[in-house]
Amino acid sequence: MRLSQRFGRTLREDPSEAEIISHRLLQRAGFIKPLASGIYTQMPLGWRVSRRIMDVFRYEMDALGCQEMAMPILNPAEIWQETGRWDSVGPALVRWKDRNERDMALAMTHEEALTDILKSELDSYKQLPILVYHMQTKIRDEPRPRAGLIRVREFIMKDAYSVHKNQADIDKFYPKMIQAYRNIYQSCNLDITEVEADSGMMGGSASHEFMLMSESGEDSIFISNDGKYAANGERAVFDKGMPPEEAQAELxxxxxxxxxxxxxxxxxxxxxxxxxxxxxxxxxxxxxxxxxxxxxxxxxxxxxxxxxxxxxxxxxxxxxxxxxxxxxxxxxxxxxxxxxxxxxxxxxxxxxxxxxxxxxxxxxxxxxxxxxxxxxxxxxxxxxxxxxxDIALAQDGDKCVDSEAVLELRRGIEIGHCFKLGTRYSKPMNITFLDENGKAQTPIMGSYGIGVGRLMAAIVEQHHDDNGIIWPQNVAPFDLHLVSLAKKAKEKAMQQAETLYQALTFAKIEVLFDDRRESPGVKFADADLIGIPWRVTVSNRSLKAGGVEVKQRHQSGKGEIIPLEGFVEYIIKKIQGK
RNA sequence: CGGAGUGUAGCGCAGGUGGUAGCGCACUGGCUUUGGGAGCCAGAUGUCGGCGGUUCGAGUCCGUCCACUCCGACCA
Structure with a gap:
């Protein structure tokens, strides 16, 4: 893509309403634009990152044998009434009436939609486990959207669902999903802490959250100082001390x-x-x-x-x-x-x-x-x-239950959550299948969610410097940022840059080509802000020095001059080697 | 929902005590400049968040509504 044609632009100054770093940088670099509180447009550059993130999700889910599908956002009220969530979740679930005055909902998650399908699709244990996922917009009318993409009212979530014949089967599958999530975070170069969590409105028996530790996080996390216990504040247990041995006295x-x-x-x-x-x-x-x-x-x-x-x-x-x-x-x-x-x-x-x-x-x-x-x-x-x-809230410095370790309070951003749902949905919706003995059984389910936009923000939180974003290769909007410092089309540097752009594109490298008539300072500042991992500069000076200048975003100082001959092969190896 | 703050050009902001709106960046045209956010000249851009009131006159005073941001969602 040519930067001169790009829809969206970089801002010289931080938008005044943006507080946390990811919100500032994503907006300043033109990746996202706010429409209303907690509602954002993904501009072309932002959408490219989203797509790459979804590619990572797809790769890991497919590797587990999960099948991609797409469930609707528009839901009839009945399925939410069947599970009781129509009444229990409150105004976060957006409700509306269709033209025939039927109660409808905008899906905030898709347990109901998936479970409803099982009514007609599931008959036999031979079909289990069922492993599916989709990437779909979720609508949640949050009480307080905040921190840019961290808490929003509309977002794309990758949600996977698993349906099992018994508890033993999900117990075997669940760790594989946890590992897939670890792989996802690794692909995004994210340092993540796994914690025990409350399953909240999702219900079910157990859940694990993946937290990015950050001062701007909205969750309280307790981590024991021996590193053996980590839990969300909503769930964290602690030692309340031994009751003294004394006889009951009179009031x-x-x-x-x-x-x-x-x-x-x-x-x-x-x-x-x-x-x-x-x-x-x-x-x-x-x-x-x-x-x-x-x-x-x-x-x-x-x-x-x-x-x-x-x-x-x-x-x-x-x-x-x-x-x-x-x-x-x-x-x-x-x-x-x-x-x-x-x-x-x-x-x-x-x-x-x-x-x-x-x-x-x-x-x-x-x-x-x-x-x-x-x-x-x-x-x-x-x-x-x-x-x-136990209905007590843990506090910083409380003692752990089974050890002498002490709990430390920290802040975190939840960027993934896995749930063992048990029969929370299959039972109220009357889902059964016939087991090996011809007996009707209720399937055990699991659900596994991760938000695209929130993950994007989390990556920026962990990968930036004073000049802008530093995208990990796997999720960068482009593989390479090609900068021509020439201003006129007939200059040699511009012609060389054009030739290189064509060659790289032909070799399936995704290139952002800065062909604008701007000063070098503007171009370099924008390149740093946008944060593509590889920057290749073509100028009269670089050509005189024998080629083009190659610099990685995270490196400081000058780059390296690489000859034009064999450059495409050279850079492909570099990009793939990363 | 409670508390606090902010709404003036695309972005960032200034506009004592009321007199009809400005600065920087960005934008358009021209000339010069070309390795870290260039210079000069000429221009275009505003329902001053909305509505109502006070006044001869409101960006400014009063009322009301709206939007956005931040803090809190309990400990009697």
């Missing part, structure tokens, strides 16, 4: 003036925060708007993802002061002791206790009375939790 009310926070109470009574218990309140998004009364040791924050899982995927929001008082609790001095579980009209009060609040004896808690707390609260004796689970 005792104490006057605690001006002690609304745990820190104030602990300080006032002279006890550590680990000897206190606190209450946190939510209201469920169900028909009866059940009240969720969370009890947790005073020093620990609540992990809402774990809490949601403990509640079986129930959606909820923080309760207001009025709602708290309406159930008989006193904000700042709240306690589950003595509260009615039946709130009338079928509305329930659900007490969810973190295991810490149950295992630790004789804690200080609220008295449901202004300026009073009670000592020696013991769960089960003084109140009955409906659910006991």
């Amino acid at each position: 005792e009310e104490v006057h605690t003036p001006n002690c609304k926070t745990i820190a104030e109470v602990a300080d006032f009574l002279g006890v550590p925060q680990t000897k206190t218990v606190k209450a946190v309140f939510y209201v469920a998004h169900n028909k009866t708007r059940d009240f969720i009364f969370v009890v947790i040791r005073g020093d620990l924050p609540v992990n809402e993802v774990k809490l949601g899982n403990a509640l079986g995927g129930l959606l909820f929001e923080a309760a207001t002061e009025d709602e708290i008082e309406a159930v008989g609790a006193v904000p700042g001095y709240a306690s589950p002791i003595g509260l009615a579980k039946d709130l009338g009209n079928g509305r329930k009060l659900i007490i969810v206790a973190d295991d810490s609040a149950v295992n630790f004896p004789n804690l200080v808690g609220g008295a449901n009375k202004i300026e009073y707390h009670v000592k020696n609260v013991n769960a089960r004796r003084d109140f009955e939790p409906d659910i006991i689970a």
Whole structure:
């Protein structure tokens, strides 16, 4: 492609709204253009990178025996209703009505679409495993798009799906997919950390995320300092300490003036925060708007993802002061002791206790009375939790569960996620097949996703310098950036550059040819910004020195003069050798 | 959804106390220049985010809506 003909241009200055490096550089180099919040156009150069990234995906998926297909973005509501996600995922799922007033959705992922096909296509264990993938636009109306291509409302995802006859079969396949993902990141020269993750709205039994560690990441990642444990903050488990051996003591009310926070109470009574218990309140998004009364040791924050899982995927929001008082609790001095579980009209009060609040004896808690707390609260004796689970949020410096190692908090960008879905979709959609014994079985499924644009941004985050992007060869928009420093068509350098452009193109090298009438400074600055790994300069000076100048983007200083004779063969070897 | 900030030419920005809009880059034509974002001359480019109000007069003051960016999504 000739740079003089390119649609899109480089900017001399950073766009003012761009904060993170990948957003700045991709926009400044003309790879992407914003249309609205979280919605971007891929300009020709950006689309070339996307295509190369998709080539990498295709190569790895095909190697696993996955078959490429294409499922629709427009989905009927019914399939989402069958799996329950029509109601459970919230406004991120874009809904619309067709001209006949039928409820429809724009697919945010394709488990439903794929599983629906199985209804008619899957009969026999002999067909399994089914391994498929597609690369399709996803629509997600995110609450807050951010950081350029990192979190957007429309993006292309490579999502693969596997269908298995039993758990053993997916257990055998899953590591192969994980390895394929590792290969993808390696092809993009990305340094990736694998972490255990929560499966979120996808459901299922296990999942692994691939994280790019970065200060601009939006996920909290905990990595043990012995390197043996890594998990997303949504899931990370930690050691809450051994409960002291003491006999349960009698409840005792104490006057605690001006002690609304745990820190104030602990300080006032002279006890550590680990000897206190606190209450946190939510209201469920169900028909009866059940009240969720969370009890947790005073020093620990609540992990809402774990809490949601403990509640079986129930959606909820923080309760207001009025709602708290309406159930008989006193904000700042709240306690589950003595509260009615039946709130009338079928509305329930659900007490969810973190295991810490149950295992630790004789804690200080609220008295449901202004300026009073009670000592020696013991769960089960003084109140009955409906659910006991680990719902605590890990914090920097917490101890690991099975070792003396300590968890370190870091930030990361999620750029790939693999899920073991179990029967999360096959069961509600009534998918069965006949096994070897002629018995109907429900298949086990997996899904494996990676976003094209986010990966592009991640690559830029890891591969750039002060002058611009430095693309890894496999995903660069072009193989080679050919710069002619001549301005007039009749100059020898321009004619040589033209000849070289034709020859390289004929040899199937993808060349970006800077044939513009611009000064050398402009051309070199643009070449650095765009970031193609090989730069070949043709000028009167280089010709006098005996050929053309070859320089790699990541090298500093001057390049090397290579003779024109045999140049095409020379550069092909160089590019392929990389 | 809550909080903060910003909207003036394609991009980056300036426009005390109200008087009818400018700078740099980019763009068009011409001449010169040619290895790290060139120089000179001549030009083109604006619903000052929208609507409403105050005023003889609003980019500027008031109200309202919209868009974009950032922070937060709990700890009683």
